[in-house]
Amino acid sequence: MKKIIRLLLGSAFICTLAISLIGCNNKSVSKNIDIAKEFINNKEYNKAENALENVIDQDSSNREAKQLMDIVSNYEGALVHYNAGEYKDAVKELNEIPVEYKGYKIKDDIDNLKHELAFQIDKTKDVNRYIKKAKDLIAKNKYDEAEKVIEMIDVNSPNKAQRDEINNLMTEISKHDD
Numbered sequence: 001m002k003k004i005i006r007l008l009l010g011s012a013f014i015c016t017l018a019i020s021l022i023g024c025n026n027k028s029v030s031k032n033i034d035i036a037k038e039f040i041n042n043k044e045y046n047k048a049e050n051a052l053e054n055v056i057d058q059d060s061s062n063r064e065a066k067q068l069m070d071i072v073s074n075y076e077g078a079l080v081h082y083n084a085g086e087y088k089d090a091v092k093e094l095n096e097i098p099v100e101y102k103g104y105k106i107k108d109d110i111d112n113l114k115h116e117l118a119f120q121i122d123k124t125k126d127v128n129r130y131i132k133k134a135k136d137l138i139a140k141n142k143y144d145e146a147e148k149v150i151e152m153i154d155v156n157s158p159n160k161a162q163r164d165e166i167n168n169l170m171t172e173i174s175k176h177d178d
Contacts, residue, residue, distance in 0.1 A: 029059050036068055041105040045072050071101045075110055082113060085159040087121050123157045131162065134169050143176045 032055045039048035049072055055065040078093035094114055101107055130153045137146035150166055150173075158166060 029055050029062060029065075032058075033062075033065055033068070036065070037104065040068065040072060043105065043109065045076055045106070048072050049076075067098050067100055070096070070098055071104070071106060075101075075106060075113070078110075078113060078117075082117060082120075087117055087124065090117055091121075123154070124159060124162070127153055127158045127162050131165055131169070138169065138172055141176070143173045147173050 032051050036048045036051035052065050052069045055062055074093045074097045078090040081090035130149055134146040134149045
């Protein structure tokens with residue numbers, strides 16, 4: 001009988017210990033999520049990612065942490081692509097951001113990046129139209145007109161690939177200068 005009582009007391013102690021450890025873990029997870037949200041709202045995205053990684057390490061099934069991580073990491077990925085002039089990839093990253101981003105201050109940064117991307121994509125299309133027009137004029141041996149079309153391009157508009165193409169067109173035009 002004493003063995004059964006000791007066994008029951010031991011089991012109760014282990015259960016109590018396990019419950020308190022789980023409770024501590026939940027408090028730690030909750031605290032790290034709150035810290036991550038604060039970092040997000042302070043636009044400290046790298047710190048937010050670190051806090052969220054801690055949460056995910058502690059609780060890999062935490063839906064809120066995964067969602068916040070998707071918001072932050074996709075925004076940062078989009079920003080990297082944008083800065084590299086990889087606008088399609090930036091748009092793809094932005095489109096993968098969960099809609100819950102609207103509840104955080106990162107919303108302004110995401111919306112600004114979306115606006116800037118749309119503007120840059122329009123500029124890219126404009127430059128492509130000028131390049132096509134210049135190519136058509138070169139094909140018709142109208143080199144002076146082609147050069148004038150190229151000069152109409154805003155120097156800050158072309159991406160690297162477009163600048164390379166413009167340089168090639170200018171090289172072609174210079175071969176035919178009189």
